[in-house]
Amino acid sequence: MLNQLTISELSARLAQHEVSAREAMQSCLDQITRVDGKIHAFISHNDADALAQADAADKLLSQGGGSASRPLLGVPVAVKDVLAVKNQPLNCGSKILGQFVSPYDATVVEKLKAAGAIIFGRLNMDEFAMGSSTENSAFGITKNPWDTTRIPGGSSGGSAAAVAADETIAALGSDTGGSIRQPAALCGCVGLKPTYGCVSRYGLVAFASSLDQIGPLTKDVRDAATMLSVIGGHDSRDSTSVPQPVPDYAAVLTGDIKGLKLGLPKEYMIGGRDAEVKSAVDAAVKKFQALGAELVEISLPHTDYAVATYYIIATAEASANLARFDGVRYGARVDGADPVELYGKTRGAGFGAEVKRRIILGTYVLSSGYYDAYYLRAQKVRTLIRNDFLKAFETVDAIVTPTSPTAAFKIGEKSDDPLQMYLSDIFTISCNLAGICGVSLPCGFTKSPKRPIGLQLLGKPFGEETLLKIAYAYERGTAWHKERPPL
Amino acid sequence: MASAEIDIKYVAHLARLHLTPDEEKKLGAQLGHILGYVEKLNELEVSNVEPTAHAVPMVNVTRADEVRPSLPHNAALRNAPAQANGLFIVPKIVE
Numbered sequence: 236m237l238n239q240l241t242i243s244e245l246s247a248r249l250a251q252h253e254v255s256a257r258e259a260m261q262s263c264l265d266q267i268t269r270v271d272g273k274i275h276a277f278i279s280h281n282d283a284d285a286l287a288q289a290d291a292a293d294k295l296l297s298q299g300g301g302s303a304s305r306p307l308l309g310v311p312v313a314v315k316d317v318l319a320v321k322n323q324p325l326n327c328g329s330k331i332l333g334q335f336v337s338p339y340d341a342t343v344v345e346k347l348k349a350a351g352a353i354i355f356g357r358l359n360m361d362e363f364a365m366g367s368s369t370e371n372s373a374f375g376i377t378k379n380p381w382d383t384t385r386i387p388g389g390s391s392g393g394s395a396a397a398v399a400a401d402e403t404i405a406a407l408g409s410d411t412g413g414s415i416r417q418p419a420a421l422c423g424c425v426g427l428k429p430t431y432g433c434v435s436r437y438g439l440v441a442f443a444s445s446l447d448q449i450g451p452l453t454k455d456v457r458d459a460a461t462m463l464s465v466i467g468g469h470d471s472r473d474s475t476s477v478p479q480p481v482p483d484y485a486a487v488l489t490g491d492i493k494g495l496k497l498g499l500p501k502e503y504m505i506g507g508r509d510a511e512v513k514s515a516v517d518a519a520v521k522k523f524q525a526l527g528a529e530l531v532e533i534s535l536p537h538t539d540y541a542v543a544t545y546y547i548i549a550t551a552e553a554s555a556n557l558a559r560f561d562g563v564r565y566g567a568r569v570d571g572a573d574p575v576e577l578y579g580k581t582r583g584a585g586f587g588a589e590v591k592r593r594i595i596l597g598t599y600v601l602s603s604g605y606y607d608a609y610y611l612r613a614q615k616v617r618t619l620i621r622n623d624f625l626k627a628f629e630t631v632d633a634i635v636t637p638t639s640p641t642a643a644f645k646i647g648e649k650s651d652d653p654l655q656m657y658l659s660d661i662f663t664i665s666c667n668l669a670g671i672c673g674v675s676l677p678c679g680f681t682k683s684p685k686r687p688i689g690l691q692l693l694g695k696p697f698g699e700e701t702l703l704k705i706a707y708a709y710e711r712g713t714a715w716h717k718e719r720p721p722l
Numbered sequence: 723m724a725s726a727e728i729d730i731k732y733v734a735h736l737a738r739l740h741l742t743p744d745e746e747k748k749l750g751a752q753l754g755h756i757l758g759y760v761e762k763l764n765e766l767e768v769s770n771v772e773p774t775a776h777a778v779p780m781v782n783v784t785r786a787d788e789v790r791p792s793l794p795h796n797a798a799l800r801n802a803p804a805q806a807n808g809l810f811i812v813p814k815i816v817e
């Protein structure tokens with residue numbers, strides 16, 4: 236089944252003309268027809284457009300147009316509903332954007348198209364990427380392909396579920412506090428959050444601008460490397476994009492990590508972790524030792540303050556970013572007697588509960604009299620958290636942690652307790668605060684019910700080559716990523 | 723630092739966000755809970771710490787000042803809920 240292939244497997248077959256892009260695309264669409272009623276990873280997909288793109292790719296393939304200049308020629312890639320794709324709907328999992336259709340392509344989408352990818356489908360997400368379970372979407376809940384009574388993680392839950400269920404070959408997500416890595420862990424795929432500034436965010440609807448990054452969700456580490464080489468790089472349209480050369484990340488995947496130093500943060504070893512998650516991560520650590528890496532205990536002393544810091548900074552930035560949804564220039568509108576009433580009514584009707592909660596919190600921590608006590612203090616603690624990581628990276632090449640304290644939880648289990656939901660991000664949010672890179676990859680399963688467990692590796696700023704090299708060495712020696720959910 | 727009591731109506735007004743009485747009640751309780759949790763940042767001594775606004779500090783990022791193609795007028799207006807004569811329509815602001 237072509238929909239089950241990785242990017243590298245599919246590209247090889249396309250290049251040999253063993254299969255066509257149309258067949259591959261059709262195979263993904265057939266899988267969506269077969270399983271998406273159960274998991275609801277997609278908000279929408281335009282089959283005719285996807286197949287037309289596939290036919291265009293086949294034409295180029297027949298003319299020998301593949302290889303180096305177009306590394307993704309004919310490869311279906313689905314996109315989280317937070318990224319602009321020209322002439323496709325864009326809703327951010329929210330009602331407030333109404334019938335919005337993107338007038339332009341995000342830079343990452345432009346780059347994927349230039350690399351030959353077929354860009355199809357709108358993947359479900361927590362509204363405006365706010366959530367850890369994909370329960371906060373105006374378009375319904377996405378279910379975990381391994382157990383449809385459970386959440387897929389979030390906010391890129393649709394992206395992770397679609398990749399895990401073989402509805403697409405790869406997907407794009409966005410990660411503000413773990414929104415790529417945590418759903419990747421809970422669904423059993425690979426999710427990469429690049430370093431802040433590594434990937435242009437032009438055309439990404441902003442949630443928290445000092446934390447957001449776009450990244451790939453894929454079936455293996457090599458595919459994540461291939462995707463990053465395509466989407467990474469400087470873009471003058473994003474002033475936070477860093478001018479750095481883009482390496483061929485896949486070229487460093489040698490499997491050799493002898494002598495590399497991996498840090499185990501002692502603050503991540505205590506409390507809250509499920510026993511099966513703990514033993515899977517412990518086994519992964521042993522595997523790294525067997526591969527010749529040196530394991531070192533390190534300390535990230537301000538770990539315990541990360542969740543509080545994050546929820547002040549992220550909500551403050553969100554309250555400012557989401558001010559643009561006012562019913563004037565785009566999206567849904569509820570009329571009022573004057574503009575202020577129009578704004579209030581439009582936003583009251585258009586935003587869901589979690590978004591309202593964060594706008595109120597963010598507005599409060601920025602309001603007169605509270606700014607210093609909350610926002611400024613959080614920015615200072617952010618410095619301490621970032622310094623913890625920079626200090627640790629003086630002695631280690633990467634840091635090993637679980638991605639999430641537990642495997643996928645039940646739908647509804649945490650939805651009435653926002654603080655508990657926030658605390659489930661404990662291992663992923665420091666990475667965004669520090670602006671470093673991180674990847675989650677499969678490292679085992681719980682016994683009953685069988686649910687994927689994710690291993691997180693955190694790397695230095697712009698240390699993606701080393702990070703992916705380490706991830707690949709582990710993956711090559713294991714078979715977790717080859718398992719498929721029983722759908 | 724502030725008490726965990728928030729004047730929800732006032733904050734909602736600042737945010738231009740209409741809330742129902744039920745939402746005000748529920749959000750007020752939840753936010754009190756969350757603010758209680760973030761009080762833990764007071765445990766740290768930060769008076770001599772510089773704040774971090776961005777993890778990759780870059781300043782004065784500019785690009786070449788040259789004319790480039792931009793979104794056509796009609797494409798920029800295409801998603802507007804109300805428009806006429808190439809303009810966004812809003813309720814009357816000045817009498």
